[in-house]
Amino acid sequence: MASSVPFHHLACCFSVSQQEKECFQQQLWRTTRARYSSSRIRATQQAVKASSVEVPAFPLFQPSQLEEAASELEPADPDFYKIGYVRSMRAYGIEFKEGPDGFGVYASKDVQPLRRPRMIMEIPLELMLTVSKKHPWMFFPDIIPVGHPIFDIINSTNPETDWDLRLACLLLYSFDCKDNFWQLYGDFLPSKEECTNLLLATEDDLLELQDEDLASAMRKQQSRAFEFWEKNWHSGVPLKIKRLAREPERFFWALGIAQSRCINIQMRVGALVQDANMLVPYADMLNHSPEPNCFFHWRFKDRMLEVMINAGQEIRKGEEMTVNYMPQQKNNMFMERYGFSSPVNPWDEIQFSGNARIHLDSFLSIFNISGLADEYYHNGKKSWFFLHSSAFSVDIESKILILVSLG
Numbered sequence: 372m373a374s375s376v377p378f379h380h381l382a383c384c385f386s387v388s389q390q391e392k393e394c395f396q397q398q399l400w401r402t403t404r405a406r407y408s409s410s411r412i413r414a415t416q417q418a419v420k421a422s423s424v425e426v427p428a429f430p431l432f433q434p435s436q437l438e439e440a441a442s443e444l445e446p447a448d449p450d451f452y453k454i455g456y457v458r459s460m461r462a463y464g465i466e467f468k469e470g471p472d473g474f475g476v477y478a479s480k481d482v483q484p485l486r487r488p489r490m491i492m493e494i495p496l497e498l499m500l501t502v503s504k505k506h507p508w509m510f511f512p513d514i515i516p517v518g519h520p521i522f523d524i525i526n527s528t529n530p531e532t533d534w535d536l537r538l539a540c541l542l543l544y545s546f547d548c549k550d551n552f553w554q555l556y557g558d559f560l561p562s563k564e565e566c567t568n569l570l571l572a573t574e575d576d577l578l579e580l581q582d583e584d585l586a587s588a589m590r591k592q593q594s595r596a597f598e599f600w601e602k603n604w605h606s607g608v609p610l611k612i613k614r615l616a617r618e619p620e621r622f623f624w625a626l627g628i629a630q631s632r633c634i635n636i637q638m639r640v641g642a643l644v645q646d647a648n649m650l651v652p653y654a655d656m657l658n659h660s661p662e663p664n665c666f667f668h669w670r671f672k673d674r675m676l677e678v679m680i681n682a683g684q685e686i687r688k689g690e691e692m693t694v695n696y697m698p699q700q701k702n703n704m705f706m707e708r709y710g711f712s713s714p715v716n717p718w719d720e721i722q723f724s725g726n727a728r729i730h731l732d733s734f735l736s737i738f739n740i741s742g743l744a745d746e747y748y749h750n751g752k753k754s755w756f757f758l759h760s761s762a763f764s765v766d767i768e769s770k771i772l773i774l775v776s777l778g
């Protein structure tokens with residue numbers, strides 16, 4: 372029986388002969404996909420591990436270590452064989468598990484700071500869903516057969532503004548493709564109920580936001596999605612299109628997934644450099660932080676997306692690995708696209724000017740205020756606001772809220 376070894380035990384991989392590979396595979400097998408059903412997680416499985424065949428060029432284990440590793444071997448996941456890809460995803464020193472922001476990627480061991488960025492995941496192009504942004508449309512992998520009507524639907528969109536509609540079509544199509552990797556990976560994606568994207572929000576949800584600008588932006592997005600679905604999924608369309616999204620909610624979900632998990636990368640195919648929108652399995656489990664410890668890197672030579680730890684970054688076992696989804700964007704942009712906002716978004720700080728003095732530890736800090744010159748901060752035992760040096764004070768303990776107009 373083939374078995375698996377946790378992939379963080381395997382440090383580095385080089386190409387080896389097929390024979391060596393098979394021999395090694397018999398001993399040390401991989402895998403790892405914890406499949407979580409409707410609730411994304413099976414009760415018994417906390418960690419999601421990505422599938423991977425790890426093939427070191429030289430034995431990484433001493434015999435005693437091999438025995439130890441063998442005792443940790445798990446039964447192979449039969450779905451792995453069905454996928455049948457030559458290259459697979461590889462991951463090092465990480466685990467996927469549920470956290471406060473849904474699924475995330477966590478360090479499974481301490482990471483010492485290194486002078487160079489260090490790779491923790493590599494994902495080959497053939498596992499991604501990719502549409503190029505400019506003519507001629509390139510889909511990777513090229514899963515759309517010539518003459519299939521989904522091509523015409525994608526072709527009818529504006530690549531500059533409709534990248535999300537295009538990816539949603541490709542995603543829905545991949546779920547319908549026999550033996551496509553995304554049929555399996557679909558189990559890892561958040562369901563309609565779990566997806567935070569506000570396209571799926573009801574009118575009541577939108578009202579609850581108490582942000583009329585955001586609510587009306589989302590209503591516009593919902594109408595755009597609905598019009599697109601109505602136009603392309605009307606009753607007269609062929610069954611091979613109809614079954615991709617029988618209900619508008621299915622299309623809204625795919626669009627929400629495309630918006631909240633897409634990354635944009637410049638790819639080179641031969642001499643052609645193309646901007647592309649991509650859904651990248653496993654890398655799309657990374658959550659956002661304005662101060663991330665990881666970043667993406669496209670490896671041109673063999674078309675792999677690498678997730679790298681920043682140079683000089685120290686990470687403790689159990690800490691979350693993060694990337695920055697949209698540098699220099701305010702929270703309203705995060706809400707529109709991803710359905711979350713960050714209380715520590717530096718681009719959403721209230722910039723403060725004038726010579727008012729504010730206690731550093733005062734309640735104002737919860738509003739993420741910054742920008743004052745140091746001399747305006749006061750850190751005494753009592754808390755004071757000095758407004759234009761006037762004798763204007765507030766004793767925090769008295770819990771009186773005074774609204775100060777900083778005119």
Ligand SMILES: C[S@@+](CC[C@H](N)C(=O)[O-])C[C@H]1O[C@@H](n2cnc3c(N)ncnc32)[C@H](O)[C@@H]1O
Nearest residue numbers: 472473474567631632655656657658659709711
């Ligand atoms: C690319 S996915 C990341 C993986 C996701 N957490 C999951 O469960 O599959 C992006 C989604 O993760 C969640 N997310 C990511 N970063 C977050 C953050 N800093 N705070 C709250 N939610 C976050 C949001 O739901 C967002 O739409």
